[in-house]
Amino acid sequence: MNAGGGRGVAALTGAICAIAVVVYASSLPRDPVSLLMSPAASGYPAAARPATPTQPAAPQVDLSVVVWPRGPGHARHAWALKCPPMTAACRAAMRRSLALAQDDHGPCRRMRPRMPEAFISGYVNGRHVATWIDQRDGCGVTRWRSLKGLLEQPPVPRPSAPAATAERTRTTS
Amino acid sequence: MAISEVVGSRGAALRRIVDSRGVPVVHRSSRELAAMAMVDDGSAVDADDEWLAVQRAVHALLAREWPAVLVPVSEVSLGTPGFADRLDDLADHHALRPACIWVKATSSGALLAAPETTEQLARGHLVGVRLDVAHGFRDRALLPDLAALGVSFAWIDPPDGHTVVDDLSGLIVGRSLVRRAQALGMAVIAPAELDGDMVPPTTQ
Numbered sequence: 001m002n003a004g005g006g007r008g009v010a011a012l013t014g015a016i017c018a019i020a021v022v023v024y025a026s027s028l029p030r031d032p033v034s035l036l037m038s039p040a041a042s043g044y045p046a047a048a049r050p051a052t053p054t055q056p057a058a059p060q061v062d063l064s065v066v067v068w069p070r071g072p073g074h075a076r077h078a079w080a081l082k083c084p085p086m087t088a089a090c091r092a093a094m095r096r097s098l099a100l101a102q103d104d105h106g107p108c109r110r111m112r113p114r115m116p117e118a119f120i121s122g123y124v125n126g127r128h129v130a131t132w133i134d135q136r137d138g139c140g141v142t143r144w145r146s147l148k149g150l151l152e153q154p155p156v157p158r159p160s161a162p163a164a165t166a167e168r169t170r171t172t173s
Numbered sequence: 174m175a176i177s178e179v180v181g182s183r184g185a186a187l188r189r190i191v192d193s194r195g196v197p198v199v200h201r202s203s204r205e206l207a208a209m210a211m212v213d214d215g216s217a218v219d220a221d222d223e224w225l226a227v228q229r230a231v232h233a234l235l236a237r238e239w240p241a242v243l244v245p246v247s248e249v250s251l252g253t254p255g256f257a258d259r260l261d262d263l264a265d266h267h268a269l270r271p272a273c274i275w276v277k278a279t280s281s282g283a284l285l286a287a288p289e290t291t292e293q294l295a296r297g298h299l300v301g302v303r304l305d306v307a308h309g310f311r312d313r314a315l316l317p318d319l320a321a322l323g324v325s326f327a328w329i330d331p332p333d334g335h336t337v338v339d340d341l342s343g344l345i346v347g348r349s350l351v352r353r354a355q356a357l358g359m360a361v362i363a364p365a366e367l368d369g370d371m372v373p374p375t376t377q
Contacts, residue, residue: 064252064286073314078286108272118309119282121248132308134280 059083061093063122063129067151073114081122081150092149093124114142118151189289220253227260231274235267243275245303248283257293264297277328278307281315288322296321301360308333309346313353326360327351331369338366 061083068076083090121130133147134140145152176339209288227244233243250256264274276294281302284291294300300326304312316327331338338347347367354361 064248066282066286071314072199072311073317076285076318078288120287121283121286125282128249130280130283132280132311135309 039131060121061090061122061124063093063117063120063124063150065120065150068114069116070119089150092147096146096150116151118144120147120150175360177243199271208374213236220256222250223247223250224256224259227274228263231263231267231269234269234273241273241275241299243277245277246283247277248286251287251290252280257290261297271297273298275301275326277301277303278324279303280309281312284319284322284324285315291316291322291324295325299326300324301326301328301362303328303330304350304354305330305332306338306347306350311349313346313350316350316353316357316359320357320359324359325358326362327354327363329354331364338364 061081063081064078065081066076066078070076081089081093082091099155117132117133117134118131119130123129133144133151135144180359196296223246226247227250229246230242260274260276263269274317276298278291278301281304284300291300300323302312302319304327306329327350329347332343338344342365347363351363351367
């Protein structure tokens, strides 16, 4: 009798654990990239993460972006991007943080004049990035497209846009 | 502050600079002249770490009475607000004369992403840029912009971490980089194989 009762308790405990695992798994992000890069990957919801009381929270995105729309040697646009507040460019940076973290994809000595290039440096979710992006081959074009929301931010902020989305704007030739 | 000097392989180049100008090279990991050929771009991703390296280099300069010191600096430091002020303060604090600190940026993009910082640095120090032959066409196109910001020396590396430029296209691109930098009045520190067929440097 006792042995049978023990088996019943064990089976009940196992069932509860299984349900708990299923519930926990269903609460996780489905995208493996966000599992790696999201602040929620630490196990805390973003709002519930313990904050250091003495230091303000670091911005989730803190990037310098320089774009040469007509290629290096021509006019360049540069701006800084800090998030929050969350904007489309911020979401693009966070969603494509792995694309940002990629290094150059190999030597590329062919010169195709007036092809857009960009240099992005800073932090996304605490991860350092510093990378060149160009459109000189298929990989570069794919990467550029994946980061389009970040790279094609208007160089001059709209009056109604939050100031933090483009703290510094500079166009030089 | 432009210097017109073309030197050979990195180690020999630096030795020649040391011989002619008494300029030693300090890297945050090596700090020693013997390791100067190993000077490369830092992989630090922490501004505090890089600042410590700068301080260490300056202290080594003072302790050994070197006339100048070279420190690699990445986009992390260049993008940190107040970096140029801190460097100026450090130089003032130790009463270093102008051009005592050679700042070598890890890439052209790092300098162009922080143009105000670059200009401020160039007013009190020698600012240079590390160029990679693998991306020579891009960097060659950017050299005029860099020169306009006050960048005064070009540190040219073989492609992708190799020790020499060993293919024809690399030689062509590398020598083209050297000539463009020279034409803009920059000092050039380049592998020996890029020395050939160079235009003699002009004196300023």
